[in-house]
Each structure stands twice: as structure tokens, then as C-alpha cells.
Amino acid sequence: MPTIGIVNVNTSSSMTQTIVDAARTVAAPDTTVIGVTPATGPESVETHIEAALSQVGVITAVHRRHTAPVTTGTPAIDAWIIAGYGDEGREALQELVDVPVVDITEAAAVAAMAVGDRYAVVTTLDRTVPMIRGRLQLAGLHERCVSVRGTGLGVLELEEDPERTDRIILDLARQALTDGAEAVCLGCGGMAGRAHELTARLGAPVVDGVTAAVGIAESLVRQGLTTSRTGTYAPRSPKKLTGFEELEIP
Amino acid sequence: MPTIGIVNVNTSSSMTQTIVDAARTVAAPDTTVIGVTPATGPESVETHIEAALSQVGVITAVHRRHTAPVTTGTPAIDAWIIAGYGDEGREALQELVDVPVVDITEAAAVAAMAVGDRYAVVTTLDRTVPMIRGRLQLAGLHERCVSVRGTGLGVLELEEDPERTDRIILDLARQALTDGAEAVCLGCGGMAGRAHELTARLGAPVVDGVTAAVGIAESLVRQGLTTSRTGTYAPRSPKKLTGFEELEIP
Amino acid sequence: MPTIGIVNVNTSSSMTQTIVDAARTVAAPDTTVIGVTPATGPESVETHIEAALSQVGVITAVHRRHTAPVTTGTPAIDAWIIAGYGDEGREALQELVDVPVVDITEAAAVAAMAVGDRYAVVTTLDRTVPMIRGRLQLAGLHERCVSVRGTGLGVLELEEDPERTDRIILDLARQALTDGAEAVCLGCGGMAGRAHELTARLGAPVVDGVTAAVGIAESLVRQGLTTSRTGTYAPRSPKKLTGFEELEIP
Amino acid sequence: MPTIGIVNVNTSSSMTQTIVDAARTVAAPDTTVIGVTPATGPESVETHIEAALSQVGVITAVHRRHTAPVTTGTPAIDAWIIAGYGDEGREALQELVDVPVVDITEAAAVAAMAVGDRYAVVTTLDRTVPMIRGRLQLAGLHERCVSVRGTGLGVLELEEDPERTDRIILDLARQALTDGAEAVCLGCGGMAGRAHELTARLGAPVVDGVTAAVGIAESLVRQGLTTSRTGTYAPRSPKKLTGFEELEIP
Amino acid sequence: MPTIGIVNVNTSSSMTQTIVDAARTVAAPDTTVIGVTPATGPESVETHIEAALSQVGVITAVHRRHTAPVTTGTPAIDAWIIAGYGDEGREALQELVDVPVVDITEAAAVAAMAVGDRYAVVTTLDRTVPMIRGRLQLAGLHERCVSVRGTGLGVLELEEDPERTDRIILDLARQALTDGAEAVCLGCGGMAGRAHELTARLGAPVVDGVTAAVGIAESLVRQGLTTSRTGTYAPRSPKKLTGFEELEIP
Amino acid sequence: MPTIGIVNVNTSSSMTQTIVDAARTVAAPDTTVIGVTPATGPESVETHIEAALSQVGVITAVHRRHTAPVTTGTPAIDAWIIAGYGDEGREALQELVDVPVVDITEAAAVAAMAVGDRYAVVTTLDRTVPMIRGRLQLAGLHERCVSVRGTGLGVLELEEDPERTDRIILDLARQALTDGAEAVCLGCGGMAGRAHELTARLGAPVVDGVTAAVGIAESLVRQGLTTSRTGTYAPRSPKKLTGFEELEIP
Secondary structure, three states, rough: EEEEEEEOOOOOOOHHHHHHHHHHHHHHOEEEEEEEEEOEEEEEOOHHHHHHHHHHHHHHHHHHHHHOOOOOOOOOOEEEEEEOOOOOOOOHHHHHOOOEEHHHHHHHHHHHHOOOOOEEEEEEOOHHHHHHHHHHHHHHOOEEEEEEEEEOOOHOOOOOOOHHHHHHHHHHHHHHHOOOOOOOEEEEEEOOOOOHHHHHHHHEEEEEEEHHHHHHHHHHHHHOOOOOOOOOOOOHHHHHHHOHHHHOOO | OEEEEOOOOOOHHHHHHHHHHHHHHOOOOOOOOEOOOOEEEEEEOOOHHHHHHHHHHHHHHHHHHHHHOOOOOOOOOEEEEEEOOOOHHHHHHHHOOOOOOHHHHHHHHHHHHOOOOEEEEEOHHHHHHHHHHHHHHOOOOOOOOOEEEEEEOOOOOOOOHHHHHHHHHHHHHHHHHOOOOEEEEEEEEEHHHHHHHHHHHHHHOEEEEHHHHHHHHHHHHHOOOOOOOOOOOOOOOOOOOOOHHHHHOO | OOOOEEEEOOOOHHHHHHHHHHHHHHHHOOOEEEOOOOOOOOOOOOOOHHHHHHHHHHHHHHHHHOOOOOOOOOOOOOEEOOOOOOOOOHHHHHOOOHHHHHHHHHHHHHHHHHHHHOEEEEEEHHHHHHHHHHHHHOOOOOOEEEEEEEEEOOOOHHOOHHHHHHHHHHHHHHHHHHHHOOEEEOOOOOOOOOOOHHHHOOOOOOOEEHHHHHHHHHHHHHOOOOOOOOOOOOOOOOOOOOOOHHHHOO | OEEEEEOOOOOOOHHHHHHHHHHHHHOOOOOOEEEEEEEEEEEOOOOOHHHHHHHHHHHHHHHHHHOOOOOOOOOHHHHHHHHOOOOHHHHHHHHOOOOOOEEHHHHHHHHHHEEEEOOEEEOOOHHEEEEEHHHHHHHOOOEEEEEEEEEEOHHHHOOOOHHHHHHHHHHHHHHHHHOOOEEEEOOOOOOOOOOHHHHHHHOOEEEEEEHHHHHHHHHHHOOOOOOOOOOOOOOOOOOOEEEEHHHHOO | OOOOEEEEOOOOOHHHHHHHHHHHOOOOOOOOEEEOOOOOEEEOOHHHHHHHHHHHHHHHHHHHHOOOOOOOOOOOOOEEEEEEOOOOOOHHHHHHOOOOOOHHHHHOOOHHHHHOOEEEEEEEEEEHHHHHHHHHOOOOOOOEEEEEEEEOOOOHHOOOHHHHHHHHHHHHHHHHHOOOOEEEEEEEEOOOOOOOHHHHHOOEEEHHHHHHHHHHHHHHHHHOOOOOOOOOOOOOOOOOEEOOOOOOOO | OOEEEEEEOOOOOHHHHHHHHHHHHHHOOOOOOEEEEOEEEEOOOHHHHHHHHHHHHHHHHHHHHHOOOOOOOOOOOEEEOOOOOOOOOHHHHHHHHOOOOEEHHHHHHHHHHHOOEEEEEOOOHHHHHHHHHHHHHHOOOOOOOOEEEEEOHHHHHHHOOOHHHHHHHHHHHHHHHHHOOOEEEOOHHOOOOOHHHHHHHHHEEEEEEHHHHHHHHOOOOOOOOOOOOOOOOOOOOOOOOEEEEHHHOO
16 A cells, blocks of 8 residues: 655645646555645746755655654655656655655656657756756666757746647647657656646657656555665765754754 | 556466566556466577567467457456566567557666666576667666676576575675666566565665566556557558468458 | 578568579679578568567578588578568577578678768668667667668568659658768668669668678688677577477577 | 856865865966855765755855955956865856856866876765766766776765875775776865875876866856856746745846 | 967968967966977868878977977977867877877867857868767767767868858857757867857857867866876887888887 | 778788788688788887878878779779778778778677677787777777777787787687677787687687778678768868878879
8 A cells, every 4th residue: 555755846736736636547546645845945946046946845845744753644655756857856865765766757758668669858948958858868768768848838837828738748749759759758747637638639658757657656665675775875974964954864 | 457467488387477476466456467378489588599489479479368358257458568588579569469568677677777876687697698788778778787697597497496596696686786786686587576585685676577567567557558659669561471370460 | 612591581582582683793703692581471571570470480491491401402501691671580590500690780881881981771661760770779880870761661662663762762861961871771671782773873872781791791701700609699508499399499 | 367266065164275275276376266165054965965955055155155246355256166076066056157167076077088098086985976977977078987986985084084095095096097097086075185196196197176177167267158048057037936035046 | 387389280370370369368377378380281181181191290290399498488388289170189199298288179078068068069061070070979078069060161261251151150050059059169270269259149158179278278287287108198119110210209 | 803902000011911811811712912011100000199100101002002003913902901900090091092991990890799799809008998999989889899908918029929929819808708798809900810710719709800801891892882972081172281292192
């Protein structure tokens, strides 16, 4: 009975709800999905500064939830999903908690590679393209990626006119097929919930990183796998963290 | 309620049972796991010739099961797992059936990369090392692989003295950690079922491709994703297949 | 006095003849070229399923010819060429026989890289593009390949209207030059025999894999080089091969 | 007359002084070097959590210094150096300020590649190895790196017994030469100042990232080059940054 | 007080002057820049033959200058810059002299990568594109290069109509931004001196390899770094050099 | 009836003879092999300076032979082989002559990859290792190379004690097999003629670049392929070549 925590990377609780809703549509019947919204940070993450500031809120929120007393209403989290596409943060959470952590950028790539030879990513602003490409490269999942394309839409604009958003995404997705992609990832946590309809309209698999991450998180839990502590994620030595004392990170 | 078919790549039905047993330990409560053994082919797959001959039996077995009438006792298969480590075959099955197909070599790499920075594979005979490396390269999952190491044990030898087998695997796994791996994949379908105990003894995650594949297969089913038909897996044109008429592949 | 065997990958004996004719135009005066057609398999190989089924026929045909008694009319084969562009099969044949085996996909790339900085491949159906790219990647010959482009023509269509076929190939070859290619490979065994005229019309080298393979095969024979048996092509252990007993592969 | 700001990534002002001292030994006669220490963050950065927390302090410190009124005593900064080896942060600073930003990890690699064919990095704890390798990969400077090796010494231990530290570094540096390195980078800002003596003892160039960065920063200033605003470092849109209001980042 | 020698790769002393003038605009106040023109070789270097012939003149000119008696008027050279874009020659000079040697192709890439995520090169004739790409690949600096584009202008044509030259360069530079470049390198030593104005007109950093090289050369001098003698640049054994006796290279 | 010219890269005519002798052992019965020794340059090529100086002699020698009047005793050359392992020069010759040019470094790699999964190179001095690796990388043939190892023997030492030379080569070749190589290239033109015996002693294919190049050169001639003139090897524009007037290169 896996309990999956999903941490949003921005402070928008409505976006957290969108993400959790999408996650629940694909969770196994015995899986519980719990959403967490950071108390601090940017209202959307689209730049390197925002990604940096976002991380502190994400770490804090996960730390608090993960160290909260387990009660009937607040079950222990068995795995975390970090719902920022192309953002940093997975590695820090892997250090922080004793359960698996799954990144939606990576999960989307894994699902896309399972259903097509090469894949593409359609994301928000062009400026995030190098951030996403960088994450995929670091994750060793970039080789089969033919392109990362920006829609020019900001994260917060996605919901303004959903049909226009879908049309713009579809346009780029079709170009991606021409690039040689056979599947397309939605490059933003805020695009969660659109994959089904877009798949139908595109005629090729459209992958949502949030729903892709749920199955991987469940799977790691059921396999009993947890983050390796033999290398870069070894336990930290206690150390003075000026300004973050309340975090109580050992 | 996903129904997952697992096709063994050799003709050993006892190995099929080992694989199915391992898969069931990690399946979701509403998942059904069904094992299939090819009627023709080698009793174990360790060479390029054997991999080639094995494919025909795998294709035939999956085609028959997949086109069999759906009854209470023989439910429709929602996703297939091909349980040959480093073997060819995933691509042909993706063409053959209308549901997702997951390869255990790739699934193991995905799980290992989720719980460690770099990973290694410990397999059977040294001669299979280039086959496994090749599959990981083609799958775009090789970049974070530090080494693929052979135990020198044949597939059919694995069961002869399980404790000795475990010791040999552990020895190589420890060397892999020294190479920089933080997680280790068991490079043979016939090693299914050993991951838990080996993880405990190694002190680092040991991943079994069969159990890793179950969650990915379930996840693709729950996301409603199927193989893209826009490129290399487009429907085949009918064509004369001399000697394989009984296959009735369109 | 090298005797070179060329095995076609499909069951079309007229295509075998086209291939052998092309090979003979470039063979050394003391070289004998012998064509072999599989008795089973698809009439053309354009998909992963067909590639898989084709392999059994190729292995069987080569095994029979290679183990046939040497007589005046049936001289021993000194090297084999496998004439499937982008298909699997070379590795299995390398295990099977004690003489060198040359793949036309690889031979074409070698010749193209000898006469131009970067090269492209023009092939049949788009769906074979990933198969060809995959073979070149596995062979470590992909780095200087700028593109693999499909004409949309099926293998069996190539001969229907040869002038139209040439025009379509030339169109794509010209686009390939724009991509940065300086030489172009004909990506199908069935295109054998067209390289000369296409070179003249394109104004840049057009390479036929079959003719490229002949010289490499002769060269390996004259150097006395045979497949290494120290690693992945080591001798196989005898093993039960259900359904392939008549193959008598040890 | 370039004024170069160097921001330490940890809260140790004595380490800032070490860094500034090293920088001044190589600065041009008309260059001013100014050190900045973050007010918040870890006392040393060795883990992903610490790297994340460190970034906020670095951004804040640079922002304050960069937007401070220019006076005789506080001249405008013409370029920034971020003195964390393998840490994130360069990209966020590039967004933040209108002058060039240089990362010591990258600067060290550039200098090492200027004086040897391949290079290695000798760093502190093993756990930082993947962080450094990741930064070099993202920076496109990893190809000529043969190895990144950890001394097992924590950042704060480096100063405890300098001669022992040097001996341990030299041991690993000699192993790196055996790996094929011809130059060795000191993989920690806290190792600044040791390069000269270690070069003499090793008999091969030992590069300090801090001193390597000074010349690149000066050079960018003298060339009048500043961070491109056409892509990933385009100006940010104003956005609510809960909890970071005092940062007054537009 | 670094003294930097810049060796032109062609025999045009007016181009040497252009290069030296550009270098002086960015040199530190205590730096002396000295230009050297080979006595033999091609008047411009645009082909592999010309690159080969050029090298002898470059080696000879540097050897003579470097072994000339040091006087007030002819100070010792502390570092050399080789001003051929995409040409061979750096490695031979590194063997030849006991001070650092900097290549402008590499220096431009380093500067471009410091101010943008990915970069492009705009060069002279299309035929030099593979030479430049090859140098960047060998230097391990090609990964972030999105394209190398030729203007079709010969080296000696660049000065004929400077405004037309600038317009052509700008056209290609704009296309490069569309390719995903955020900074553009001027791919010819003869383009020195145009970077400032082109940066303003393009709205993105345009990098001149000559000016980029000056700071790196100064920096190596101030760090006291010299070419490693432990590997490929180890001292040569004396050897008979027929036809080059007057070179007096030991 | 191909006539193959082989140009040695050093001035040792006895080494030219060794090379020509080796070439003749594998040439087709209708092939003529002609050796050419440069009149100027180093007596052996082991460093970057020597490689640079060698090129001028190689270009001059090939130019003279290639433009000499064709007579019965001096037949036209149909293809050139450049017999320097890891040296530059192939590209310049490709520009210079209108017939194919084959490099022994590349030819050896092609042959080794035809008979084994991965290969290694055993060469002379360690300092040449990066030169060889660089040539293989530029040629796009390095991916399957597991290692390049130096024997520490100078080119001119190879003949001093042939049995000792063979023992040293064999030692390194055996280490290369342990690295994962299945075939080994002899990394020096001066090692020509030893491949057969070393293959027998090693128990794995040992490849001589000179003999490997003969078949590729013959093959290009028989296919009628010549160097592409559409890109980097386009005809040169006439240009002043100070000091090389007697070369009469247009």
C-alpha cells in the first residue's frame, strides 16, 4: 500500500491540486497520493534564480512532512515525486529522505522511450530549454531526445486559455514528429492532465511526467529499493547551516 | 486491473516459473501476471545465434497468446515483458502487439539510475557483455553504466549451487562499487528473486530486471500509453513469409 | 584466390542475382563470388519482425552451405557477406562460421568515410531509419553520419520504375549534401548496381554496400584474419535447440 | 581597470580570505579583487543539500553587493567569480547580474586543457565526485577529463595538517598521471594557494580554479563581453517570490 | 609583465598587424604584444594542404624568435598565441617552446561558453567547416557548439568590402541564434577587430578568438603554468631532420 | 589492375621497403605496389613537430610522383596509402591527388572492428598515444577502441631486437585483451610484417595497418570511388605559396 508524496516546486496550491489529481488517475488501487506545496519560493519556476530559490522551499516542505509524526491522517511517505520539469532538486531530496525520490523530467523520458524510438519535449518558455536538456544529459537520458522546444507560454499562462494552450502544444508536437520523435513529453508539471486528449489529437503518445512518475515511484516501493548510500548520497556529517537552523537537518 | 504477460526467452518452463514468481512479489494487488514459455529455441540464451533462434519462438509464443480468444481463464494481456537480459526481441514484439512491451535490461537500468548515481551490471558469461552493452547503448541508457561484468557462470549453472552463485555475484558487485557504481543490476532473467537478499549483503541496491519491469509495464497500462505507430513501429504491410505461414502474422 | 559467399537476407532469388552481379563487377580477378538465398523468411526485410524471421533463414542457409562437402563445383567459402542493410545477423554468422563475415551497412560506411568527410544514408521506408542508425551506432560508425533518410519506397518497389527510383534517391541525396554529407550510401541491398550512375548524376560519391563489402572481405581473407574467439564470438557450448535440431548447430 | 568580485560558497570568512589572497597573486596590476562571504548557508559545501542551501546565500550576497551604491570604497564589480568547485550557482548569478560570471570548476578545466592533453581533478570527499563530473559534463568540458578522484578529506579538514593534505593530494595526483592525465586540477576552492608548490613536487601542472578564474574574468571584462540575453539568461519577468521579498530581485 | 607573442599562420604582414592591433586593445597595461609573420607558406590558410605548409613556416618563425638573444628590444616571450582558426599547429608549438601556447579557435570557444549556453562559429569558406569542427572536437570543446557555418568569403576577401563582410557575417550569426546559439565566434584570425561592432548589431556576444586568447595567455603566465612534459609534450629525442637542418631544432 | 602507391612518412628507405614488402603479401594478383620515400623530413615520426615537418616531404613526394609522366616503368597511381600511424596527412593528400587516399591508422581500425567486438592499439612511445587517439576520434572510429598503449620503444628501436620487440608488443596486447579488446592493431608503420606471427602467439587477431590498407585501396579503385569534391576537399584556388614554389601545387 504505497503512499506517494508529490512536492510541487512552486507556491501555487492550485497547481499542486492539478498535479495530485493527475497522479490519482493512474495510481494503483492501494496507493495513496499526497500533495505538498512549498511555503516559500517563486509562484512558478522558469529561470535559474527561481530554480535555486525554489529548492529551499522544496527541501523544507519535504523535510517537515517527512519528519512529521505518523498518524492515521498523516501516513508515512514511501516515495517522493518532485514535480518540477527540468529543475534541480532530486539529488538534494535523495540525500534528505530515506525513501526513493522520482523526478518527473526523468520519468517522462523513461515512459516516452518505452513507447517510441526517439522522443521530444515540448515545454513553456524557450529559456527553460537548456535547463531541461541539462537535466536529461545529467540523467543520462538525453541520447534519444531529438529536440526540446519551447511554446513561449509561461507556466502561469498555461491555464488562461486551455484550448489555445493545447493548440500551441500540438503545433510543436507535430514539428517534433517531423524532427524524428515518435513520442512527446509535456515539459512542465503544470501541463499535467492533458496527455490523454493530446495523444488522441496528435496520433502519437504524449507523456505527462507526473503520471509517468507515479508508476516508477510505486514500483521502487514494491521492489523495496531505496537510494544507495554508498556514494554521492551517503549520510551527511552534521554541520553548521547558518540561517537554516529551523530546518533541523542533521 | 492490468494483466501482464511475461515471455521467457528460453524453453525452460521452470525458469519461467521463477520469473513469474519474482514478478508477483512486486505486482500491484489488482495486477495479474501470466508467464509464457516459447515452444522452440535454445534452453538458455547466451550467444548471438541463440538470441536469433530464440526470437522466433518468442514471437510465435506471444503472437499465439495475444491472438487467443479472451476467456475468463485467458484474459487479454495489457502489456508484455520480455525477460531476456541483453537479448534482441523487444522491437519485434512492439511491432507485433497493440499493447506496451517492456524489456528487463532497460527496466533494470531505469530502476538502478533511480536509486544511484551510476550503475553496473553483473551477468553470466563474459561473452554476453557486448550484447548487454549494445542493448543499453541502443536504448540510450548506457551513459551512467560504469561496467558490465561477467561471472563466468552459464545461465543453467546459476541454480546449481545458489549460495556459490550469490557469492560470485557479490564479489563482482563489490568490484562494481569500486568502479564507481552505486547500484548493481542482475544481468540475467534467471537471477530473478535474488535481489532482496543480495541488496542486504552488498549494502547497496541490487536490481532485478524482472521485478523492475513489472512496475513500468503496469504504469504504461495505467497511463493508457501504447507503442507509437508513427515511425519504426508503424503497421507492417502484408508480405509473404516463407516458412512462417502458420504464424499468421499479417 | 578468395571465394566470397554473399547471403541475401530475403527469399528473392532475383535480388540475390542482382547482388551477385554487382559484387562481381568489383571482385579481384582471382575472386569467386557465390550467392546464397535463404529458403525461409520474408520476401523483403523492412521491419523488426521480418528482420527476426529473416535471421533464421540466413543462419540456416549459411550453415548448410558452409558445412557442405567441398567439391570442385562447391568450393569452400573464405568469407561471407551478409547483404541486409541495417539488419541484424552479422554477429550470429560470426559465431557460426570460421571465416570472416562482412556486413554491407558497415562496409558502405567505411567506403563513404574514405572518400568524404561526413556521409549520409538514403534508404527505403522511413521505418527502417532507426534500424540503420542503430546498426551504425552499434558498429561505432555513426559519428560521421549526418542523416539517414527514407525514400518511402519499399524494397520490392525499387525495381518497378528504375528511373523514378533513381530520381527519388537523387532528390534525397542532394538534400543529404545540404545536411553536410560529402558522400551518400545506398541503404538497401536491393539498390546494388546503381552506384556508378548515381555518382555521375549527383556529382559526389554514391556508395553501394554490396560492392564496398567485397573488397573488405577479400582483404580480410588475404590478410589471413578471422573472427576473434577470445570474447563475444567464443565457441558455443553444445546446447539443446528445440525446433532447430535439423540445423545441427553444435 | 577590472574589479573582480569573488563570492565564496560557504560562510567561512577565513576561507574567503584564502581565496582572495590566491586570486591577488595572479591578478593584473590594474585589477582589484574583492571577496564576498554569504551570510547564510553551510560552513562548507560537500553535499547536494548544502549546495542547494548555499545558493540562496550566494545569490543574496552577490545581489546586495552588486546593487550597493558605488563609492570610492565600494567600486562597481566588473565580473564575478563563484568559488565553489562542482557547485551549482553560476547560471543563477549569470541571470542576476549584468556582468560576466566565471565558475572555478570550469576555469580550472580550461587552464588544465591549455597545458596538457588530458586532465584529472583531485577533490575532497568521494561523494562530491559525481557533482564535479556533472558540472564538467554540463559545461561541455568533461571529454578530456580522465578521472575525478576524492581524497576523503572534508573541506574543513584541508587546513588541519597542510603537509598531510599536500601528501594526500600528491598521491592521488600521481595516480591521475597514471590514468593518462597530464595536468591536475585542485577540486576545491579551499585548496587555493597550493598549486605552485604542488606543481613543483608533482613535476606536472597543478591548477587552482580560483587563480585560473581570475584571468578569464579579467579577459571577459577587457573584451567587453557580457552574458548573452537572447536565450536561457534572458531578463526575468517580475514574479512573486514568497519568503525572498527582502532580496528585491525584480 | 607578460610578453605575448602572436604568430600569424599566413605570410600576410598586414594581417599580422590587424591581429596585433586587436590583441593590444584587450591586453593588460603591463602586457607587451609582439607579432610574428612566417617567412614561408601560403598567403592565406583555407585548405588542408595550406594548413600543412603553413605549419613549417609557423614552427620556423616561432623557433627563431624564441631562441633569439633577449635584448631590450627583443624581450623574451612568455606565452605564444597561434592565430589560425581551425588550423593545426598548437601541439607542435607546445613541444617547441618552454612557455604556454594558446590557440585562437579554442580561446574563442572558451569565451563564448562563458557568456552563453551554446555557441556557433561563423567562418570563411565552407570547406574549412570540417577543419574547425575537427579542432574543436580534438580540443574537447565541441559539445556546446551548435553549428559551424561558412560565409563563402575567402580570407583575403574579408577586407575587400568590410561592410558587406559584416552584413554576411551578421546574416549567418542570426541564423546561428535560431540554431540555438547564444554567442557566436568569428572563425578566422583575419576577422579580428570586428567583434565589438558585431556584438552591438547582433544583440548577442560575438567573440574574436585573438582577443579571447590574450587573456588566457596572460593568465597562464601569471599562474606560472607551462605545458606539461609528462606525456605527449615530453622533450623530443635528437633526431635527423633532413631538409630542416637550419631549423636547429634539437 | 590497381596500382597502389604507398608513401612512407619518414625518410628511411629501408622502412619503406619493409612496408612495401608487407603490402605485397596481401595485394591481389593484378595489383602493383609502389613505395615512395620523402626526400625531406624526420627519420622517424614520433612527435607533433616531426609530424608537421614530415607532412611537407610527404606532400612533395606524392605530388612529384603523381604528376610524373606515365611510362611503362612509372605507371599512374590509382590510389595512395599514407603509412604513418596516427599522423596527419591524409586530408592534405586527398586534396592533392585525384585518386583515393587511405590512412593506415583508419584501415587498421576497420579491419580490427571486422574481426572483434572492441579493439586496442599497441604503439611505440607513450607520447604518440594522444596523437593516435586523436586521429581515431577525428575519423569517427574511436568508439570501439578500448585503449591505446605505448610500448616505450622508439620507431627506430623496433628493428634492433625483433624478438624482444615482439615480446613487448605481446605483453601489451595481452593487457589489451584484459581491457576488453578482442583484436589488436599494430600502431606503427614500422611494425608491418609482424601481424601473422603475433596473431598466432596472441591467440587473437593482430592487425597491421599497412596490409589492412591495401585491400581498402584496391576496393575503392575497383568501385571507381574517388574523393568527394563537394565539401572540404573541393579544388583549391590558386594562391601564392611562398617557399614552396617548386612544389608547383596549383
